[in-house]
Amino acid sequence: MGIGELDREAHVPEVTGAGAAPRTLAEALRARGDEGLSALLRARPDLLSPVPNDLTQLATRAGTRGSVVRALERLDRFALQTAEALAVAPDPAPYPVLLALLTGDEGDPEIEAALPGAVALLREQALVWGEDDRLRLVRTARELLAPSAQHPSPTGLGPTVAEATAGMSPGRVQEIIATAGLTPTHDPVSAVAALTELFTDRARMGALLDEASPEALSVLDRLVWGPPYGEVTANPAPPVQWLRDRGLLLPVSARTMVLPREVALHLRGGRAHRAPEPVAPVVETAREYRPQVVDSTAAGQAYATLATVEELLKSWHQGGPQVLRAGGMAVRDLKRTAAALDVTEQLAAFWLELCFAAGLLASDGEADERYAPTPAYDDWLDLPAAERWARLVAPWLMATRVAGLVGGADAKGRTLAALGPDLDRAAAPEVRHRVLELLATLPPGAAADPETLFARMRWERPLRTAAQASPPKPTVGAGAAGAAGARGASASDDSPATGTPTAGSALPTDLRSRLARWSLAEAELLGLTGRGALAAPARALLNLPLAEAAAPADHGGRVELSVAAGRAATLLAPLLPEAVDHVLLQADLTAVAPGPLRRPLADALAVLADVESKGGATVYRFTPGSVRRALDSGRSASDLHDFLTAHSRTPVPQPLAYLIDDVARKHGHLRIGAASAYVRCDDDTVLGEILADRRSAALGLRRLAPTVLAAQTDPASLLDGLRSMGYAPAAESAEGDVLITRADAYRTPARTAPVPVPDGPPAPDATLLGAAVKAIRAGDRAATAVRKEPAAPVTAAGGLPRTSAAETLATVQAAAMTGSAVWIGYVNAEGAASQRVIAPVRVEGGFVTGYDHTADEVRTYPLHRITGVAELADDQV
DSSP: OOHHHHHHHHOOSSOOOTTOOOSSHHHHHHTSOHHHHHHHHHHOGGGGSSOOSSHHHHHHHHTSHHHHHHHHHTSOHHHHHHHHHHHHSOSSBOHHHHHHHHHTTTOOHHHHHHHHHHHHHHHHTTSEESOTTSBEEOHHHHHHHSOOSSSOOTTOOOOOHHHHTTTSOHHHHHHHHHHTTOOOOSSHHHHHHHHHHHHHOHHHHHHHHHTSOHHHHHHHHHHTTSOOEEEEOSSOOHHHHHHHHTTSSEESSSSEEEOOHHHHHHHTTSOSSSSOOOSOOOOOEEEEOOHHHHHHHHHHHHHHHHHHHHHHHHTTTTOOOBOOTTSSOOHHHHHHHHHHHTSOHHHHHHHHHHHHHTTSEEEOOSSSOBEEEOHHHHHHHTSOHHHHHHHHHHHHHHOOBOGGGTTSBOTTSOBOOTTOSSOBOTTHHHHHHHHHHHHHTSOTTEEEOHHHHHHHHHHHSHHHHHHHSOOOOOOTTOSOOGGGOEEOOOOOTTOSSSOOOOTTOOOSSSHHHHHHHHHHHHHHHHTSEETTEEOHHHHHHTTOOSSSOOOTTOOSSOOOHHHHHHHHHHHHGGGSOOOBSOBEEETTTEEEESSOBOHHHHHHHHHHSEEEEOSSSEEEEOOHHHHHHHHHTTOOHHHHHHHHHHHBSSOOOHHHHHHHHHHHHHTTTSEEETTTTEEEOSOHHHHHHHHHOGGGGGGTOEEEETTEEEOSSOHHHHHHHHHHTTOOOEEBOTTSOBOOOOOOOOOOSOOOOOOOOOSSSOOOOHHHHHHHHHHHHHHHHHHHOOBOOOSSOOBOTTSOBOOOHHHHHHHHHHHHHHTOOEEEEEEOTTOOEEEEEEEEEEEETTEEEEEETTTTEEEEEEGGGEEEEEEBOTTOO
16 A cells, blocks of 8 residues: 555544544544543554654554554454454445344354454554444555455455456356346446345345255355365366356456355355354363462472573583584584483573573683673572572563574574574563463462463464464365366365464464463473462562462553562572581482582582482482592592581591592692693602503603603693593692692673563553653644635645745744744754644744644744744634
């Protein structure tokens, strides 16, 4: 649609009288109160960018294709079905006609009760305007939803008789009405009108179809619910020919026929949709648990989340895998991470993306770029457990990155990598919020049936779901029509060509349904739900009532997410196990932690022992390698004995004490430094044993002196090689001092968490809405103010008044003296032109100061930027 057409729909040549029916969308908006305009701008925030100058501009913008598409995508199924019915109805359509298209001949009390709300919603969003006796769908919406050969309607209806016969010869039209038993006319217009009248007359149409054979009726049955197009052979069978001769099928091309809309509506009993859905599907309860059980289960999952994140990032303390040149992690690195966490690759991708969204993980930005924990991770570790959990779930709720896409392909067929680009989906935060809010509508402790929850979400956003689904295969020509010689395919009114699903249908391919499934599973992993039911901390995170279940339509004013996260952490804290400051040492060289360990103890024990098993009680195992790791960090044997004695509730077992002393006695006996590399030892017999060991051949050792061996490998490889042979060497510096390997971790420079990709303009707050409505009203008063007609034309191109400098000065001076208002044209420093209504109070020094009714404030304007001025008619401001 061109700009000129939009202007014709929105432009108002003069103000409509009070009580008169609106003639344009702009007039309909002008008749609204401030609350109505605020509701429109709240529902369609894209109309505020930038704030329209007046209501005519607002109406024009509301009719643009991009804005209408966005508004249609946010309609629920029944509101969309109402708009689709209006698109196939006469324009304008009386309310009873619309009701008949949705209820059919038999009527439907549920539809009759729901239709006023759907029409009110469409009016509120400026998709429909006009009184009930003349309902009009915005022209752009009609073009998008009306059926055509290129874009079949979701209703499954085809073109009208008038549209289908537009290119038909007058003689052929006369033949059709004669065969149908109608009186021939003298012009094609009246002939088409007579045929349309026949098809819309139920009694006469019924009599005509009574003459049809069963085969002909079978052809109509296959086309009636859409798609309405079917292929025919070069020599159609008699039933098809009978339908063609009477106009029940009209030709689109030499091989394609179409079922006219009026015929289809008669066969459907007057219904535009096969299955109207005026009521949203109910989210059903699958199972019920005691709320305490749900909260305890969720707390256990929350604790597991913290443990998994710590384990993941602790394994990357010295630097993680390299960053691919195109961004993200390599598949082999993802597999290694999954194996280390003992989870699937998809779960590993989720934990990685969670850490990335929370700002705990990033790339280091070096030349050899690698992933590593950020400094924020160390701050996160110092927080209480419940607050650490809140710092994870709040970013997850708002993140637009979707871990479930990892492993799939982008539009160019390239594999999507974990932590890589192209994982943002703007709809993800909305879907996550809505999944949790629907769970909140159930009683506390009730787990939702997932399929009914997904059906509800598809009902709430059917057009967006359809747009994200895989395109259906063409149906034209699929399947023979038997002896009739026609081919077509029957389809639901909601899924002929756009892929719009019917309620309850499974759609594993569309993004919105997959987002809902992933959100439900991820909420369980994070501890927002327990056994499928919403936990109390999740209710606090969403700012929902905690004691009683309530529909989340009105939360009494949302709070900041950080505040809500703090409330959720407060509720979670008593449910998490308390940190302990002791372990239980056992004779089999293991230590049992009866709960989560406090931070200093956990860090020290992680160096001294290896984790053998996790769960409610973590089991650590002491090995020669783990004890050597503790000694390498700078601790002595006596330090380790004292540490274990201080933190064990049981005596230190003798085997563990012997293990520590034995490794300490050998630790540092061999010294390795840099020549290329060398080994020195005061005991030459030990060096002789190393040379005699065949396992040392790969190290390229040779004796330089009784107590020194030279190697052909680097010090790090030599150190690892001798340790693998059972020795406990220590590295030394160039000065001969023992190098102590601290457990300090590698960190990236300070990094910020990834910013979510917005799904359109942000929702305006009350302050912005009030200011915008005020500005639009003021601008509209200026645009529609009635001006006195001058003796000579004073209006320039573009609608601005044009007067000479002398006339402008004289007019504003007179207005300042009399206290009256004038209409001016003004061009600002950027060259933007506007028209304003001002009441001058002072004119001096080349400036005019006055009250600007358009801006609703006192302003000063340079006279040289005023293009012209005109007096207003009496009582206009």
